[in-house]
Amino acid sequence: MxxxxxxxxxxxxxxxxxxxxxxxxxxxxxxxxxxxxxxxxxxxxxxxxxxxxxxxxxxxxxxxxxxxxxxxxxxxxxxxxxxxxxxxxxxxxxxxxxxxxxxxxxxxxxxxxxxxxxxxxxxxxxxxxxxxxxxxxxxxxxxxxxxxxTKEIQKLGGSEALDEPYLQIPLLKMVQKRAGWLVVLFLGEMFTATAMGFFEGEIEKAVVLALFVPLVISSGGNAGSQATSLIIRAMSLGEVSVSRWWQVMRRELLAGLALGVILGIVGTIRIAVWQGLHLRDYGPHWVPLALAVGFALVGIVLWGSLAGSMLPLILKKVGFDPATSSAPFVATLVDVTGLVIYFTVAYAFLHGTLL
Structure with missing residues (x-):
């Protein structure tokens, strides 16, 4: 036999x-x-x-x-x-x-x-x-x-799969596998500087807006990274497929909105507390400023959740590895678009006062 x-x-x-x-x-x-x-x-x-x-x-x-x-x-x-x-x-x-x-x-x-x-x-x-x-x-x-x-986790970190144990892979080879994505992400972040330049006039009129850029943008990137990691893992376990994209989008719309509201409330309270305790003077228009930051957080976190969940499914649909939609890549995407959301919301709340 x-x-x-x-x-x-x-x-x-x-x-x-x-x-x-x-x-x-x-x-x-x-x-x-x-x-x-x-x-x-x-x-x-x-x-x-x-x-x-x-x-x-x-x-x-x-x-x-x-x-x-x-x-x-x-x-x-x-x-x-x-x-x-x-x-x-x-x-x-x-x-x-x-x-x-x-x-x-x-x-x-x-x-x-x-x-x-x-x-x-x-x-x-x-x-x-x-x-x-x-x-x-x-x-x-x-x-x-x-x-x-192992390959998926390495890709999620913004690197090519090493294909060898970390301590055994030649240093030059490891640098080559990591450099490509870092260059792509760096070029992507350059669009962030471009977006900041586009709103340079608003920043000059209300310098205080620049104080909250890292706070607001990082929140969107973190939400996007969370969603990406969850969806990629669910896809690898067979829990989520491209055909169920609408269910994923619907859940992330609700989850992103809830998370955004939570962070928006925290951000608004933070500005109010600092102003009330005289830890920082945000000026006479601190209330619309706090509301602008709060509502911007809602929009950016919602957008980050949607982008982070949909990108792996889109890549899968067109035949690419979903893990390549790494958390750093999503964070870069949300950084650029998040700036547009932030300054657009700020303009709506502060037009006629600070702007």
């Missing part, structure tokens, strides 16, 4: 699987041919004899697989069925021909979803004709998930 691939060493197996044409991110690259395959006419005694002979080299003996003379998968059976069965029983007695399997060409992310859905320690892998090629174990999937999570 052993295949030719099964007799190869680990490195030879890797090369053989590559030559068999399995895509890099397919289940075929994860599977192992070390499994226990049975025939439906075997007795319970024959099953245990076979396990004694080949179980040591099998990846797992928890799940046993029934195949016909052509190698086509007929069923999978948990070993406990045989442990409590009489010796005279046969494999066919335990078969219901209902089983879950993966396809060799199937995407690895889809396989991860199947493991979560069916809660198995191993799943068989078949070709298009149903021939059993190997199995993928939970350990393989956990290792895959760990690698994918």
């Amino acid at each position: 052993r295949t030719q691939v099964e007799r190869l060493g680990p490195e030879q197996r890797r090369v053989a699987l590559e030559l068999m044409g399995f895509p890099h991110d397919s289940v075929g690259r994860l599977m192992t041919p070390d499994y226990i395959a049975l025939r439906e006419d075997w007795s319970t005694e024959q099953v245990f004899d076979y396990i004694r002979q080949h179980g040591a080299s099998a990846e797992t003996v928890t799940m046993l697989y029934v195949v016909d003379e052509k190698g086509i998968l007929l069923d999978d059976i948990h070993i406990r069925e045989f442990l409590v069965a009489p010796r005279t029983g046969h494999v066919r007695d335990f078969m219901d021909r209902r089983f879950v399997c993966l396809r060799a060409q199937q995407n690895q992310d889809d396989a991860l979803a199947d493991f979560r859905r069916h809660q198995r320690v191993a799943l068989p892998v078949t070709d298009a004709n149903g021939v059993l090629l190997g199995i993928v174990t939970l350990d393989d999937i956990v290792a895959l998930r760990e690698r994918e999570d």
